[in-house]
Amino acid sequence: MAMLDSLRAAYDGKLLVDADDVAPYLTDWRKIWTGAAIAVTLPETVDQVCTLVRWCGQNGVRLVPQGGNTGMSGGATPPAEGLNLVVALTRLNRIRAIDPVNNTMTVDAGVILASVQEAARDAGRYFPLSLAAEGSCTIGGNLATNAGGTAVLRYGNARELCLGLEVVTPTGEVWSGLKGLRKDNSGYDLRDLYIASEGTLGIITGAVLKLYPQPAARLASLVAVADCGAAMGLLEVLRARYADRLTAFELLSRECLELVLRHGHDARDPFGESYPWYILIEFTDFTSEEAARAAIEEALGQAFEDGIVLDAVIAESLAQTQVLWALREGISEAQSAEGPTIKHDIALPISAIAAFMPAAVEAVRVSHPDIRPVLFGHLGDGSLHFNYSPGPGEDKASFMARQAEVNRIVHDLVMAAGGTISAEHGLGVLRRDEADAYRPTAERQLMRSIKQALDPQGIMNPGKLLAL
Amino acid sequence: MAMLDSLRAAYDGKLLVDADDVAPYLTDWRKIWTGAAIAVTLPETVDQVCTLVRWCGQNGVRLVPQGGNTGMSGGATPPAEGLNLVVALTRLNRIRAIDPVNNTMTVDAGVILASVQEAARDAGRYFPLSLAAEGSCTIGGNLATNAGGTAVLRYGNARELCLGLEVVTPTGEVWSGLKGLRKDNSGYDLRDLYIASEGTLGIITGAVLKLYPQPAARLASLVAVADCGAAMGLLEVLRARYADRLTAFELLSRECLELVLRHGHDARDPFGESYPWYILIEFTDFTSEEAARAAIEEALGQAFEDGIVLDAVIAESLAQTQVLWALREGISEAQSAEGPTIKHDIALPISAIAAFMPAAVEAVRVSHPDIRPVLFGHLGDGSLHFNYSPGPGEDKASFMARQAEVNRIVHDLVMAAGGTISAEHGLGVLRRDEADAYRPTAERQLMRSIKQALDPQGIMNPGKLLAL
Structure with a gap:
């Protein structure tokens, strides 16, 4: 294939093309979405990432950045159609520096979250981001989706734990914002714009993380x-x-x-x-x-x-x-073992939760009396996993056919209570269209303007986050 | 003047045109910059702000948002040339809601910071943002410049104390992002893009602020x-x-x-x-x-x-x-009473400060042995006011003639140490060109793209933050 020859000529890093090798990168963790790609690349340097982005821009190929492939919303799975290249960051995985006096750690995007936690501990410090997938998710993915987890109540989301970023932009240039500063107002806040942008504006390749004192x-x-x-x-x-x-x-x-x-x-x-x-x-x-x-x-x-x-x-x-x-x-995991799941990754003002919970359970029960609520979450942050499992004996097809309607019932109540339908898992493809439907016109226009301005060719993680 | 008649026909709020009335809005707090405006407007509603922005867009007039006019960098002073309209937010000053269970307060942009603190206290809560100008600065200005202050070590900057924003965009529409949520990833982070954008992308009219338990x-x-x-x-x-x-x-x-x-x-x-x-x-x-x-x-x-x-x-x-x-x-204030000042609003990695301080003092002393360092700051955040006062007997003109060279000496060392020349006062006009000169090309390009995308007419706070 001439295109792969062209890619190999431009890029000297690891490249997978055999169907068996490529397969794990084309399906998401929940096994809901499967896409297609001309190849999977595993760059080991930021330079190689730049090369890949430039090559894609020149060849009309779209990039799909991927970390540990543990996302809940399909944000790292390529589309089924078109020319796509998966850029897996898992080999870009060095801890670049630890500065215990500044309480910062500078890392490649592909470092596993648990390795970040461990390196902090070894340096007598604490990195608080913690979530169920920490043994395989990468810090780059955590930042691209602004992961939350169990320590948000005190320490905030991934966003609040990041002081600086390094990003390869859609033109294949490096924006180096790897500053380890607690106060810095020297222009527009590019860092926070890239955080939670799910790879649709650029590829995060490095980050400066905040460390904290190790608790006794x-x-x-x-x-x-x-x-x-x-x-x-x-x-x-x-x-x-x-x-x-x-x-x-x-x-x-x-x-x-x-x-x-x-x-x-x-x-x-x-x-x-x-x-x-x-x-x-x-x-x-x-x-x-x-x-x-x-x-x-x-x-x-x-x-x-x-x-x-x-x-x-x-x-x-x-x-x-x-x-x-x-x-x-x-x-x-237990809910997955039990059978198919309908998930809601919602957050509400904390003052709205006590009334929301029984009202939402009742609203779903009226039209879907047999399905079982599986309700848990980070109550201190107002963040809830308002999930459902099938009732006794219901098969997967019948259960999943309820999903759109159950989503609508729950999400309408969430929005009416001033909440969000996307708290900590990202929009990906799962919530893209629903979020867009709830989004006010002015907000949609602003987001589209930003995407258009920073990725005019539309090559970065197509079809994710924004319905275009 | 036909233009003022047109403005009065469109806008029914308070409007100042007499030279004496207008004067306080045309000069900054430090009395360094004085500009010109066709009028000063004091809208009392968000609708009136929308009207003003639309009118400006239709008439080729540029808007200069202003809060308490306490800025250090000239960010709220109109340019001396061109058609400018000052939009002072000080009458848009209601506390819209306090939710003690959610630990949030929703405010108009023009509420004085001290009033925010007081309202929090009255509700048995604590709003930690604190700085010398708190008796007259507005929360909108604090957010537009991402103010820092004395509680950043524990509570973060204004950015970290804000959960949601309401902004009037350059088309005169309202972006309502007034959510009081601890977790929300439902698209690009417009909130953080507007924070610290110094009114160059839109006018902040409201905010949801985080409250904390009142310390004993x-x-x-x-x-x-x-x-x-x-x-x-x-x-x-x-x-x-x-x-x-x-x-x-x-x-x-x-x-x-x-x-x-x-x-x-x-x-x-x-x-x-x-x-x-x-x-x-x-x-x-x-x-x-x-x-x-x-x-x-x-x-x-x-x-x-x-x-x-x-x-x-x-x-x-x-x-x-x-x-x-x-x-x-x-x-x-004491330094101002002493005479003219050369200010540096810098921040460094905390690990770099012990070496930076004597080195920078010595570097300035070599070429400017008589001027007196006045060094203070928020050491816990790595944020320093590395200021100078004149030596004995030196007049203002002679002292201020040193400013560019002293800036260069200090700022070159700051940048070499991985720091910033703009920690908490904003770029305004004071630091605009210096920041631009230090800015890498890729970063400049990204910032210009964002400004161009969101304010294509260039009507929002012209000449501030970005050198265009």
């Missing part, structure tokens, strides 16, 4: 509550009294716990009886575990007396903290 | 150290041990303290002898003042034993904390 102790507790209103009351009390020491506040329904108990390895119910809702809270302390324990015991003791909390277990050790976390982090 | 206690200490290296050592120790409870770490030189003692009201030296450098540290605690005091005493006791700290005073009360803060916050 992290201590989790699983708390049982009667409803979301009680959960909100507990959040309020804990925030007022413990402020930043409260580092996680995660919600899971009884249904979620049961899924994990059914499908998880060695998972067991920490309580002797069942409760409708659970909150996983985590306290962080910079002096000692005893201080964390004292705070958590005082807080929960008071909440128990006040009738907010029905029951609670407090981890006796870091190992037990991890066991409690595994109950929360195992939900997504 | 804030306690300051003034600490004497021998040099910046010792200061950095103290920062390291405090950060590791006290993490987020350390909420300010401000540097001032002996020269700064002397200026405040000379020009400030009732200011007195808290120490019996003089020291070369001082650090104002502040601890915040969510349980009690005693807890804050215990932490500060323990930290400083250890640092004193380790020889890091030469001397220290700890405030006995909130009133004394404010007295110590007044020494730090009085510097800018």
